Amino acid sequence: MYNFEFVQPGSVADAASAMAGEDAQALGGGQTLLPTMKQRLASPATLVSLTGIADMKGVSAADGVLTIGGATTHATVASEAAGSFPGLAGLASHIGDPAVRNRGTIGGSLANNDPAACYPAAALGTGATIVTNTREIAADDYFQGMFSTALDEGEIITSVRLPIPQASNYQKFVQPASRFALVGVFVAKYADGVRVAVTGASEEGVHRWTAAEEALSANFSASAIEGLSVAADGMINDLHGTGAYRAHLVGVMTKRAVAAAS
Amino acid sequence: MSVAKPLPHDAARLHVTGQARYVDDIPTAAGALHLAFGCSKVAHGTLQSLDLAAVRAAPGVVDVLTAADLPFANDVSPSAHDEPLLATDSVHYVGQPLFCVIATSHLAARRAAGLGTAKIEPLPPIFDVETALAQNSRFEDGPRIYERGQANTALETAPIRLSGQMEIGGQEHFYLESQAALAVPGEDGDVLVHSSTQHPTEIQHKVAEALGVPMHAVRVETRRMGGGFGGKESQGNALAVACAIAAMRTGRPCKMRYDRDDDMVITGKRHDFRITYDVGFDATGVITALDVRHDTRCGWAQDLSLPVADRAMLHADNAYFIPNMRVESHRLKTNMQSATAFRGFGGPQGMLGMERIVDHVAGHLGLDPMAVRERNFYATGAAAPPQSTHYGQEVDDFILPGLIAQLKDSADYDARRAQVDAWNAEHDVLKKGIALTPVKFGISFTLTHLNQAGALVHVYQDGSIHLNHGGTEMGQGLFQKVAQVAADRFGVPMAAVKITATDTAKVPNTSATAASSGSDLNGMAVRIACDKIRNRMAAHLAELHQCNVAQIRFEDGYVITPAQSYTFAEAANLTYVGRVGLSATGFYKTPDIRWDRIKGEGRPFFYFAYGAAISEVVIDTLTGENRILRTDILHDAGASLNPALDKGQVEGGFVQGAGWLTMEELVWDDAGRLRTHAPSTYKIPAASDAPDIFNVALWDGENRADTIYKSKAVGEPPFMLGMSAFFALSHAVSACGPDYPDLQAPATPEEVLASIARAKGV
Numbered sequence A: 001m002y003n004f005e006f007v008q009p010g011s012v013a014d015a016a017s018a019m020a021g022e023d024a025q026a027l028g029g030g031q032t033l034l035p036t037m038k039q040r041l042a043s044p045a046t047l048v049s050l051t052g053i054a055d056m057k058g059v060s061a062a063d064g065v066l067t068i069g070g071a072t073t074h075a076t077v078a079s080e081a082a083g084s085f086p087g088l089a090g091l092a093s094h095i096g097d098p099a100v101r102n103r104g105t106i107g108g109s110l111a112n113n114d115p116a117a118c119y120p121a122a123a124l125g126t127g128a129t130i131v132t133n134t135r136e137i138a139a140d141d142y143f144q145g146m147f148s149t150a151l152d153e154g155e156i157i158t159s160v161r162l163p164i165p166q167a168s169n170y171q172k173f174v175q176p177a178s179r180f181a182l183v184g185v186f187v188a189k190y191a192d193g194v195r196v197a198v199t200g201a202s203e204e205g206v207h208r209w210t211a212a213e214e215a216l217s218a219n220f221s222a223s224a225i226e227g228l229s230v231a232a233d234g235m236i237n238d239l240h241g242t243g244a245y246r247a248h249l250v251g252v253m254t255k256r257a258v259a260a261a262s
Numbered sequence B: 001m002s003v004a005k006p007l008p009h010d011a012a013r014l015h016v017t018g019q020a021r022y023v024d025d026i027p028t029a030a031g032a033l034h035l036a037f038g039c040s041k042v043a044h045g046t047l048q049s050l051d052l053a054a055v056r057a058a059p060g061v062v063d064v065l066t067a068a069d070l071p072f073a074n075d076v077s078p079s080a081h082d083e084p085l086l087a088t089d090s091v092h093y094v095g096q097p098l099f100c101v102i103a104t105s106h107l108a109a110r111r112a113a114g115l116g117t118a119k120i121e122p123l124p125p126i127f128d129v130e131t132a133l134a135q136n137s138r139f140e141d142g143p144r145i146y147e148r149g150q151a152n153t154a155l156e157t158a159p160i161r162l163s164g165q166m167e168i169g170g171q172e173h174f175y176l177e178s179q180a181a182l183a184v185p186g187e188d189g190d191v192l193v194h195s196s197t198q199h200p201t202e203i204q205h206k207v208a209e210a211l212g213v214p215m216h217a218v219r220v221e222t223r224r225m226g227g228g229f230g231g232k233e234s235q236g237n238a239l240a241v242a243c244a245i246a247a248m249r250t251g252r253p254c255k256m257r258y259d260r261d262d263d264m265v266i267t268g269k270r271h272d273f274r275i276t277y278d279v280g281f282d283a284t285g286v287i288t289a290l291d292v293r294h295d296t297r298c299g300w301a302q303d304l305s306l307p308v309a310d311r312a313m314l315h316a317d318n319a320y321f322i323p324n325m326r327v328e329s330h331r332l333k334t335n336m337q338s339a340t341a342f343r344g345f346g347g348p349q350g351m352l353g354m355e356r357i358v359d360h361v362a363g364h365l366g367l368d369p370m371a372v373r374e375r376n377f378y379a380t381g382a383a384a385p386p387q388s389t390h391y392g393q394e395v396d397d398f399i400l401p402g403l404i405a406q407l408k409d410s411a412d413y414d415a416r417r418a419q420v421d422a423w424n425a426e427h428d429v430l431k432k433g434i435a436l437t438p439v440k441f442g443i444s445f446t447l448t449h450l451n452q453a454g455a456l457v458h459v460y461q462d463g464s465i466h467l468n469h470g471g472t473e474m475g476q477g478l479f480q481k482v483a484q485v486a487a488d489r490f491g492v493p494m495a496a497v498k499i500t501a502t503d504t505a506k507v508p509n510t511s512a513t514a515a516s517s518g519s520d521l522n523g524m525a526v527r528i529a530c531d532k533i534r535n536r537m538a539a540h541l542a543e544l545h546q547c548n549v550a551q552i553r554f555e556d557g558y559v560i561t562p563a564q565s566y567t568f569a570e571a572a573n574l575t576y577v578g579r580v581g582l583s584a585t586g587f588y589k590t591p592d593i594r595w596d597r598i599k600g601e602g603r604p605f606f607y608f609a610y611g612a613a614i615s616e617v618v619i620d621t622l623t624g625e626n627r628i629l630r631t632d633i634l635h636d637a638g639a640s641l642n643p644a645l646d647k648g649q650v651e652g653g654f655v656q657g658a659g660w661l662t663m664e665e666l667v668w669d670d671a672g673r674l675r676t677h678a679p680s681t682y683k684i685p686a687a688s689d690a691p692d693i694f695n696v697a698l699w700d701g702e703n704r705a706d707t708i709y710k711s712k713a714v715g716e717p718p719f720m721l722g723m724s725a726f727f728a729l730s731h732a733v734s735a736c737g738p739d740y741p742d743l744q745a746p747a748t749p750e751e752v753l754a755s756i757a758r759a760k761g762v
């Protein structure tokens, strides 16, 4: 790790101005960023910690929308969303291990957009709105391929607004060594239709499975997608699994998610 | 009696409180330096030049060594002299050490090592079996062949004939403590090396060669390892030699420990194998002929590959008498880490091949594999004369039928197999499987001269006892078992015996703590040393009391003569005052073994250790996910020296064996880079992967061979009990369709899913 300055502003405005400095970078729980810095793959001059900003923390439900502060930890979401949005709480409660869940934040996860991360599937699967210090971005526009998002330099995710579905569930097939998603599928059922988002599988990062969405919108049961299959083309083919295996798992995980949705 | 007691590990308290000292915990004098290797990024090529300017200029760097800087021998191989410490003109795998950084801290050394660049003219690498065979890239001139009977003619006349092939993956040792060494320079060219090694004498030998000094100038001490599993039999040489050279060069203590990633990339692993077979049998499953071929990738250097591959051949029968049997073994030289010793030492691969053949035969005949196993077991009982293995050793201690009957009974095998079949008939998505697999494992080093051990025992005038022997402690509990022997010989409580670090200055010319032989060899050597002292004490007291030596007893902390009892301390003091020596060495060699590895003939093993396991598993046929639901084990440790420690070995061995066959997967990319070099990519079983129901018992019987208190070696044999999980998976998959599942190892979820498709014939 190289030397860096550390600031911990108390407001989004202060954070935004600190982020304007040269080579400043936001720090959430540090679960991704600090290991990257230790390996000297990142060398920010200033770390702007967001965890001291009270406005960016907490979970609240109103008018059918769950709002989560950008600096809210996975553990907080797991406990506080359990009543209002169990599908999301379930997802949060299976990220990493307790240490990761008590430090890692939703903002950090979405900003990072790791192709094997869990939260991107929930954001895309609910059609969430990513709220930043400057604007609001629809999830469909936000994710732009592995590790790439619509965020501008210095932009801070202050909160995420997720429409609460009638029923939802996230199924993760873990890569057994790291417990990241080899394939993860988030299914959410709304009055006007079903959304299905897939993480872990594709070289394009998190994406929607529209064929399944159509079938499930007509008939929300696992049997509705019986005949559907996902092509192995464009699926990640790596040491943990072939593209064909991942493509197969997308179907199985989707059915499991539908069957388990509540 | 201190033997046969389930005492805890002698260092258990130190382990759990973090006080147990490993090499990296040893306080060093001020000014100690730290080492790291700079390694090849190319799998095969000609080393043209090294640019180390940036390395030398990096903060904290004191010196950088290349092959040209080495004072004497540049070799860290265990025997074949084909493993330079630092590469000279050619490189043979990604991870091969090219240069060595000496710096003021571990991190500084590691960081600087990353700054070196090597100019390497690439040569075509050899990674796979086919290429190695096509280019005749191998160790030894050609294959080794062991044969009994006429396999090929018997195959032609066999009523039924089947052939098949199985890939068996390698395995990373994943000892918790990575490789480590510390060298402290002494006066007049002497050096003291602390090494995390299973083989202190080899470290001493290699360091002496590298420094150009006699072995007497090098002392190696090993208190304990944080796990070895065979991975510290030869792989510690490079660190110890590098530290010793650096210490002599700088005059400062030098330490090296591999970071986990470096450890996985640099050091050798379990040999992977391809087993190809042609088997002849009759309709009842009696196997009459077998021709089996082993192809193993040994990596770039010979290391211990010949005896490993030999042992695979010696276990290619597992527990079965096959009248016509031929084993052909190819030891291939490839541009990868040099595969090395790993618990079982090739035995597991050979044995797994045979169990796979039995499973295939049973699948073909539609029989319970257990029925086929029983039909082919070696003969046993008074009525049947012992049968010989394919290498000519009589199996005269075959206890498996009785052991298995007891296990089947306690685990309710027959009923549960029927229940599994009934359950499968009713369930489509989940399928269960159950399998019983036996183990027969030969005990002794196949290199006969290694079957020797020494001990050094002192009794001090206060009655306390200093115990030393050539075995090393790696968590297995050897020191405690041997201390129990010493306490028993003197009739004293355990607290009277001080367990001390293995030290080449106390006991010379030792063998590696390997081949499961630690307790057998060192226990005997210690017994002999203790008995010498005890007999001297008894003789002295007999003379004092004018009684017969045979009348003197050593019991419960007392030495009892017909006239008077003394505390052991009083007796020791009397003996000392009587000017009788209270220190003795003990030496033991295993009797009754001989072996010709070229002919494949002899009696390489002093005896066999046995065991059997029943595992029940469930698979998800949609994803291939699987779990072990229950495992029952009955294992033969003879008359156990310590049932608690032995059970621990059995449990750990099973879990490690099941991990090898179900989840641990090594992946190299097309450039020969190991992609699984950390716990984030390489999955070993955790506590939660052990079966929920896990019943482990020791067989109640004594060793027929004359071993220490009639116990049996227990280090390696239980590893192979893990096979039961693999064949239970095969059984579960076979419930998915009519064809033989042809399951390959490791049976990861993706492999299980693929084998389900094979069973369905799609």
Ligand SMILES: Cc1cc2nc3c(=O)[nH]c(=O)nc-3n(C[C@H](O)[C@H](O)[C@H](O)COP(=O)(O)OP(=O)(O)OC[C@H]3O[C@@H](n4cnc5c(N)ncnc54)[C@H](O)[C@@H]3O)c2cc1C
Binding pocket: A025, A026, A027, A028, A029, A030, A031, A032, A033, A034, A050, A070, A071, A094, A095, A096, A097, A100, A103, A104, A105, A106, A107, A108, A109, A110, A111, A112, A116, A117, A118, A119, A155, A156, A157, A158, A178, A179, A180, A181
């Ligand atoms: C052992 C382990 C296991 C894990 N397992 C899982 C898993 O199963 N599933 C899963 O999804 N993830 C997993 N993770 C990843 C973990 O969830 C992420 O590290 C975490 O979500 C990132 O959040 P953070 O707050 O720690 O971000 P940081 O590491 O602090 O930052 C990550 C990136 O986001 C930026 N950033 C942080 N906060 C904001 C913000 N509010 N606005 C804009 N940019 C921001 C930072 O500048 C940085 O670029 C695991 C991590 C570890 C270490």
